Amino acid sequence: MDPNLERQLMSASRSVEEVRRLAYRDPARIGQLVEQISVLADLRQKEGDFRKAESLYREALYRAQELKKPDPELLCGIHSLLAHLYDRWGRMDKAAEYYEKALKIADDAHLENNDKVATIKNNLAMIFKQLRDYPKAEQYYQEALETFRSTDGGESPRVASVLNNLGVLYYSNMDVERAQQMHEHALGIRQSLANDQLDPTDLSQTYINLGAVYKATGDFQKAEACVDRAKRIRAAMNGFHPNPRRAASLLIDKT
């Protein structure tokens, strides 16, 4: 194991143990305990021990519900973390169930216009796509898009990401025309982003996706040009990959 991760795990375990003792005597500390448990769970997930991560998140969840005034944002957040864990674990049904529970909590607490909720919707859409429920996937992507447009602005990185996701969805549903619209829109946004906001991996991904779309429409010249651009971006990164986890799935909830 990565010695750095091991150290972090040990110290997080000790913190949880310590706060457990405090919370045992003083229920007012439960909020603090929930926080520490989530930290440990996140590390367990990084370590790849999904079983321990699951049971930690679930404890955090039940503990958070014990609070006198359960905080809906906190509850919604833990549900989404659990859902994200199930997603990585390959347990799609559970992931969908917990994302939906998270949305229900957000809905009841009127947290709709919140970027965390939009993230949940985007991730849930991705699961419905994998479960081949395209109408539901599209609906959640559209809702996420709408929220990100109002929270981040129409030309923001997260809007581009959701557009990209929608493009991939349309493409896998054989709707090449709309896929092209989405990817071109995403490209427009990503090209205009300042350097510190742009992840070159995302940009090259957009070129690859567009290349696939052009190829499907029969425009091989444009397709080749796109793939070339993508290759050049990758080459310029010189093997440097800022965030490998984002390469496969697009938007990952890290809160």
Next chain:
Amino acid sequence: MREILSIHVGQCGNQIADRFWRLILREHGLTDQGTPKEGSSASSNANMEVFFHKIRDGKYIPRAVLVDLEPGVIARIESGDMSQLFDESSIVRKIPGAANNWARGYHVEGERVIDQVMNVIDNAVEKTKGLQGFLMTHSIGGGSGSGLGSLILERLRQAYPKKKIFTFSVAPSPVISDSAVEPYNAILTLQRILDHADGAVILDNEALFRIAKAKLHRAPNYMDLNHIVALIMSSVTASLRFPGRLNTDLNEFVTNLVPFPGNHFFTASFAPMRAPGQEGQVRSNFPDLARETFSQDNFTAAIDWQQGVYLAASALFRGDIKQKDVDENMASIRKELNFASYMPSAGGLKLGVAETAPEGFATSGLALVNHTGIAAVFERLVSQFDIMFDNHAYTHWYEAAGVSRDMMASARDSIANLAKSYRDAS
């Protein structure tokens, strides 16, 4: 080190914990707070790390997780002499209670608390270097120890498939009973012990009650019964805690005592059985001690001695005992034990000697046996189960908490089959 983690679940499980840890603290020369007593030598020749975790200031903390759905018993432990002994981060108590209903302990309340229990167990396991397994104490007739205990067994087996799991399971009896639904709870729990544990010492309240009554000359209460249980646990675990040759780890227990898969239900006998505080009054010679250890009415389960046979047995004598006495006396006792015809005549009974006797005793004997007559305990519970179940009595409480009649019937059938497999092995 080959550490063992004890998990105490429910009211009965924690009352046993209270008695058990009290006894073994003394055997290891520790105070009620877990610090070594001055001038004590017991700790130096013992495998302390098996049951205790030593922290920086020289204090020993039991490797124990205490779980209950009602705060009462744990609160008493915490406010008593051993208030400083247990680590508060390894105590899990929740208020709602399982209302004597297995299904509530397993599903409703259990669901809310099981992850916390597992996290606490994981944390305790991480403090070990080479865990050999788990001991669970619980009653199988109540709600928390039975229902939540079952859930813990399931999750433990999933999380630690290669570790040994032993239970000390108190079985209900109408002679000392809290509720009508105990047979339901017992059958549902026994099914989980059958599926997920490697060994179970059955402590049958019917037999414990009879033993206690005979020795105390009055109607015994739960504390009396738990004291007997603690004495037995302390002796069963003595071979793990002190250097010796017999049953030095849980694997060896299983190898010696379980001849067929699933037939891992044991009964035990402790001698000399005395009321608390009267231990020192009788100093028995070895032949008497050996006789009492294997005396049929001294065993903790209401065994059918007439119809059954011994499958395997082990005996541990503690205190100032000469190997020569053991060899001479046990040869004749062994001849009287009715072993299954297919068991090796010499190998069926394993003998061990340990120097340290339990606190207050000069010498003591323990027999731990696998006897096919234990079928009688299961048959008794199954027939009590059937009478209510066939009339649909109380089953709605279980259905309301997510346990269908089908699930109950399937548990009943597994235990009826278990009884049959013991009968067939006779």
